[in-house]
Amino acid sequence: MLINLDFESNEPIYQQLVHQIIEGIARKEIAPGEGLPSVRSLASDIGINLHTVNKAYQQLKQDGFILIHRQKGVVVNPDGVPKADANYKKQLEKNLRPLIAESICRDVSEEEFLRLCSTIFETYQGGSA
Amino acid sequence: MLINLDFESNEPIYQQLVHQIIEGIARKEIAPGEGLPSVRSLASDIGINLHTVNKAYQQLKQDGFILIHRQKGVVVNPDGVPKADANYKKQLEKNLRPLIAESICRDVSEEEFLRLCSTIFETYQGGSA
DNA sequence: CTAACTGTTATACTATTAATATAACAGTTA
DNA sequence: TAACTGTTATATTAATAGTATAACAGTTAG
Incomplete structure (x- = not known):
C-alpha cells in the first residue's frame, strides 16, 4: 500500500x-x-x-x-472496523448535506449524483489496485 | 431565511x-x-x-x-448559479471519496448510502420550509 | 448639504491548529 | 546491551479564524 x-x-x-x-x-x-x-x-x-x-x-x-x-x-483492527451506528450516520448526513445542496444549485440531478456515488463505490468493491 | x-x-x-x-x-x-x-x-x-x-x-x-x-x-446571482463543470465534479468526487471509503469499512451498503443521499435530496426538492 | 447607509481596505490582536524539531521514558526483543 | 516499539513533554514556526477599530469612497434619503 x-x-x-x-x-x-x-x-x-x-x-x-x-x-x-x-x-x-x-x-x-x-x-x-x-x-x-x-x-x-x-x-x-x-x-x-x-x-x-x-x-x-x-x-x-x-x-x-x-x-x-x-x-x-x-x-x-482484527475484529474489523466497528459498524456504522446512529451517530455515524447522523454525522455522515451532516457531511453529505452541503455537497448535495451545492450540487442542486449547480443543476446536478439526483440521478447524476447517485451515479457518481455508484462509480466511486465500484472503485472499492471491484479490485485490488 | x-x-x-x-x-x-x-x-x-x-x-x-x-x-x-x-x-x-x-x-x-x-x-x-x-x-x-x-x-x-x-x-x-x-x-x-x-x-x-x-x-x-x-x-x-x-x-x-x-x-x-x-x-x-x-x-x-440573477442568472442562477453557474452549472457544474468538470472541475466541480472532480472536486465533488474528491469530497465524496473519503465518505464512501469509511462507509464501506463500516459496512454501510451502497444501497443504504444511496438511499440516504436520496433522502437528503428530497429535503430540497420537496418544500419551502 | 448632510447623514446614513453600502462594500472595501488596513491594521492589530488573540487563540487555535498544523507541522516540525529534539529529547527523553518505559517496555520489548534480538 | 543495543535497537526497536509507542508515548510524553517542551518549544518553535506558520497559517487560519475571529474580533476590534478605523477609515475610504460612492449612493441615497432627508
Whole structure:
C-alpha cells in the first residue's frame, strides 16, 4: 500500500494520511490483523514528522480502525472496523448535506449524483489496485 | 431565511454561513435576484463580526452564488448559479471519496448510502420550509 | 448639504491548529 | 546491551479564524 500526499493541498497532512489508510482498508489492500509501519519508519518513509503520523494513528485508533499495542506495534483492527451506528450516520448526513445542496444549485440531478456515488463505490468493491 | 450557527462546532463560522446560504438557495427560500442583508446588519443580527460575514460573502461571490454591486448591495446571482463543470465534479468526487471509503469499512451498503443521499435530496426538492 | 447607509481596505490582536524539531521514558526483543 | 516499539513533554514556526477599530469612497434619503 502506497501513500500519496499532496503537500500543496489545504487538507492537513495527518488527515490525508487518515483518509488514505481508510481507503486502503476499504480497498482491502490491508486486511484486519495486518500490521502498519511504526510511526518513525512511516514518517521517515514519506518525509514527514513522527508526530504527524502519530496524530493520524491516534485518530484512526479513536475511530476503531486500528489497535495500538504498547510494544507490539500498530495493527488493523482484527475484529474489523466497528459498524456504522446512529451517530455515524447522523454525522455522515451532516457531511453529505452541503455537497448535495451545492450540487442542486449547480443543476446536478439526483440521478447524476447517485451515479457518481455508484462509480466511486465500484472503485472499492471491484479490485485490488 | 433564518441562520442557525453552532459556535461549538469545529466548522468555521464563515463556512457554516456559506453552507446555510447555499442551502437556502437550494431550498429556494432565496431566489435569483433577491437581496441579502448587508455585511453589517447580518453580522449584528447573528452577533458576529462584520469581517466574518464578509469572508463568507467573498467566497460565495468567488463561487458564483452571489453578485456584489459596489453600492447596491448583495444579490443572489440573477442568472442562477453557474452549472457544474468538470472541475466541480472532480472536486465533488474528491469530497465524496473519503465518505464512501469509511462507509464501506463500516459496512454501510451502497444501497443504504444511496438511499440516504436520496433522502437528503428530497429535503430540497420537496418544500419551502 | 448632510447623514446614513453600502462594500472595501488596513491594521492589530488573540487563540487555535498544523507541522516540525529534539529529547527523553518505559517496555520489548534480538 | 543495543535497537526497536509507542508515548510524553517542551518549544518553535506558520497559517487560519475571529474580533476590534478605523477609515475610504460612492449612493441615497432627508
